[in-house]
Amino acid sequence: MTALIEAAHLYRTFDHLTAVEDVSLSVAVGEIYGLVGPDGAGKTTTLRLLCGAYRPSPVPGAIPPSIMVNGYDLLRHTDKAREQIGYLPQRFSLYDDLTVMENLRFFAEMRGLSVADWRPRSMEILAFVGLDEFVDRRAGYLSGGMKQKLGLAAALVHRPRLLLLDEPTTGVDPVTRQDFWQLIIRLVGQDGSKGTAVLVSTPYMDEAARCTRVGFMMSGHIVQEGSPSEFRKRLEGRVLELAGEPLALLRRLVEKEQGVSGVQMFGDRLHLRVEEGQAQAVMEQLEQHIPEAAGRISRLRLVQPQLEDVFMDLLERQSWTNPTS
Amino acid sequence: MDQPDIVIEADGLTRYFGEFLAVDHVSFSIQAGEVVGYLGPNGSGKTTTIRMLLGLLRPNEGKAQVLGYDIVRQSELLRTRVGYMSQRFALYHDLTVGENLAFYAGVYGIRDRARVEEVLDLVELRAAEGQRVSELSTGWRQRLALGTAIVHKPRLLFLDEPTSGVDPRARRAFWDLIYSLVERGVTAMVTTHYMDEAEYCGRVGIMRNGRLLAMDTPSNLKAHALPGLAWDVMLEQSGIETVSSTEESPILHVLNALQHCPCVLRAGLVSDNLRAITPFDIHDVETFQSSLREAGIQGVRVERVEPTLEDVFLALAI
Numbered sequence: 001m002t003a004l005i006e007a008a009h010l011y012r013t014f015d016h017l018t019a020v021e022d023v024s025l026s027v028a029v030g031e032i033y034g035l036v037g038p039d040g041a042g043k044t045t046t047l048r049l050l051c052g053a054y055r056p057s058p059v060p061g062a063i064p065p066s067i068m069v070n071g072y073d074l075l076r077h078t079d080k081a082r083e084q085i086g087y088l089p090q091r092f093s094l095y096d097d098l099t100v101m102e103n104l105r106f107f108a109e110m111r112g113l114s115v116a117d118w119r120p121r122s123m124e125i126l127a128f129v130g131l132d133e134f135v136d137r138r139a140g141y142l143s144g145g146m147k148q149k150l151g152l153a154a155a156l157v158h159r160p161r162l163l164l165l166d167e168p169t170t171g172v173d174p175v176t177r178q179d180f181w182q183l184i185i186r187l188v189g190q191d192g193s194k195g196t197a198v199l200v201s202t203p204y205m206d207e208a209a210r211c212t213r214v215g216f217m218m219s220g221h222i223v224q225e226g227s228p229s230e231f232r233k234r235l236e237g238r239v240l241e242l243a244g245e246p247l248a249l250l251r252r253l254v255e256k257e258q259g260v261s262g263v264q265m266f267g268d269r270l271h272l273r274v275e276e277g278q279a280q281a282v283m284e285q286l287e288q289h290i291p292e293a294a295g296r297i298s299r300l301r302l303v304q305p306q307l308e309d310v311f312m313d314l315l316e317r318q319s320w321t322n323p324t325s
Numbered sequence: 326m327d328q329p330d331i332v333i334e335a336d337g338l339t340r341y342f343g344e345f346l347a348v349d350h351v352s353f354s355i356q357a358g359e360v361v362g363y364l365g366p367n368g369s370g371k372t373t374t375i376r377m378l379l380g381l382l383r384p385n386e387g388k389a390q391v392l393g394y395d396i397v398r399q400s401e402l403l404r405t406r407v408g409y410m411s412q413r414f415a416l417y418h419d420l421t422v423g424e425n426l427a428f429y430a431g432v433y434g435i436r437d438r439a440r441v442e443e444v445l446d447l448v449e450l451r452a453a454e455g456q457r458v459s460e461l462s463t464g465w466r467q468r469l470a471l472g473t474a475i476v477h478k479p480r481l482l483f484l485d486e487p488t489s490g491v492d493p494r495a496r497r498a499f500w501d502l503i504y505s506l507v508e509r510g511v512t513a514m515v516t517t518h519y520m521d522e523a524e525y526c527g528r529v530g531i532m533r534n535g536r537l538l539a540m541d542t543p544s545n546l547k548a549h550a551l552p553g554l555a556w557d558v559m560l561e562q563s564g565i566e567t568v569s570s571t572e573e574s575p576i577l578h579v580l581n582a583l584q585h586c587p588c589v590l591r592a593g594l595v596s597d598n599l600r601a602i603t604p605f606d607i608h609d610v611e612t613f614q615s616s617l618r619e620a621g622i623q624g625v626r627v628e629r630v631e632p633t634l635e636d637v638f639l640a641l642a643i
Contacts, residue, residue, distance in 0.1 A: 038492040040462045144367035171489040173366040173518050174635055175642055178593050189574025203492050209596040268524055
């Protein structure tokens with residue numbers, strides 16, 4: 001597999017704050033790489049480093065940073081490398097008083113598309129994101145979801161090989177989220193032969209599960225990396241689902257229960273993380289303790305861990321071992 | 326006195342912007358102590374409804390009472406009694422946490438420093454009291470914004486997408502805070518795009534094109550509002566091979582086939598699988614599998630699942 005981007009030893013400091021510390025990652029053709037982690041972990045800074053908006057901070061004594069994008073050295077031949085990249089920042093600007101087509105033309109010309117090329121390419125990419133019916137509508141009159149798709153079109157107009165998306169679905173409704181992800185998956189699948197890759201940051205764990213690989217960031221580091229199923233294996237046999245009434249009482253009881261290392265609300269039920277090999281014992285204890293406290297269990301069983309379980313586990317572990325974060 | 330304590334009573338609220346009907350005859354009532362989620366696609370009228378209930382926007386038709394005040398005639402009085410946290414937190418970035426709270430307390434005529442202290446503890450920002458807002462993370466700003474919305478001890482809180490853009494851990498902590506306020510007798514109406522948060526609400530309303538399509542408990546919505554049965558559809562390894570000759574990615578290939586299958590009402594992505602909603606008469610695995618085979622879909626495993634609120638939302642909202 002060819003790496004479309006290969007970055008190594010990236011640091012970025014702001015005054016006395018180290019936002020990104022020795023980050024290395026690579027994304028291969030056909031991959032959707034998800035960057036997840038708490039606010040302030042360094043996800044946005046990492047994406048800005050990878051698209052060349054920030055330069056890595058020099059660190060005396062450290063191995064010098066490198067960012068190769070489809071064979072081009074971003075730190076030396078920035079313009080050439082940037083041609084390979086489409087970047088959709090978290091807050092992007094469209095011109096509200098220009099039409100969809102005029103906006104796209106602006107981005108196409110900025111990206112150096114020729115007069116002969118920009119119009120057919122714009123039509124092609126607008127059809128791809130489903131905005132071809134709205135070429136003459138002013139951007140100010142687009143719905144939130146349509147604006148998001150126009151942003152995606154603008155990031156793709158120059159046919160980049162690598163697409164960097166910074167929380168593209170934050171504040172977006174579930175309908176638009178569905179559409180947007182189908183576009184991302186189609187982009188990578190469709191261009192399989194030509195070879196596209198996507199790097200996306202997201203606060204939604206269900207979206208992280210759709211990625212081929214996930215990097216979990218904390219305090220400026222990528223602390224874990226793997227496929228969603230590799231992440232889930234970490235907690236296999238250690239997540240219990242508990243439903244019943246009253247939920248507040250159940251929650252208080254399980255928090256005190258021996259062998260339970262974490263409790264999470266999952267909608268109308270609880271997910272319990274239990275210590276290795278303790279699942280059976282915990283279930284037996286709960287079946288006794290909950291009725292004793294006048295609670296009722298409607299369901300208690302071992303379930304497949306979800307990514308959110310794993311990440312909460314990682315977060316809590318990390319904050320014990322790394323008290324400065 | 327024996328009748329339930331109604332804090333919001335909306336009756337046919339309607340609002341146009343020019344020709345555009347933003348809110349279309351919306352009626353509901355909310356009792357004291359409830360946490361009500363208000364969902365809908367972007368532009369479906371959620372924020373407009375809230376702005377009318379705050380007395381910031383006059384309805385073209387209909388009426389509403391909030392905490393017993395008429396939203397048109399007593400809007401100023403009403404606003405001193407409710408708390409409002411908007412999508413864009415209205416905070417002063419070059420003031421400290423403590424100064425922001427003191428400022429909002431002053432706006433509401435609260436001179437008592439003890440209340441500011443109390444709020445600092447409530448939203449767990451004691452440690453950040455002297456920090457400027459510009460130095461805070463989004464999660465902390467969000468808690469401060471909540472603090473400024475409750476400094477005058479409102480009985481009713483309107484929260485408009487309060488958790489947009491904060492990470493899952495901060496979102497959970499924020500909901501714990503909301504529930505600790507509810508235990509003290511506060512009622513909350515919350516808009517959100519996060520379906521897992523909607524599950525925490527006692528009742529959930531779903532808006533589309535300005536209309537309130539349903540308002541009920543999450544479990545009633547899941548049991549009654551979905552026009553069919555929910556299934557997980559998983560690709561078998563062999564399935565991926567059989568379709569990999571096409572240009573498209575296997576999962577989208579199957580999704581596309583499901584969307585055109587007569588036995589499927591709606592299909593979409595869920596996590597790394599596919600979700601399909603079928604009519605009620607397709608209720609066992611064998612029936613579903615054979616309908617899928619008829620439609621040319623092979624190499625998939627199906628499993629009946631409990632619908633999620635997202636399933637209900639997508640079924641109603643599209």
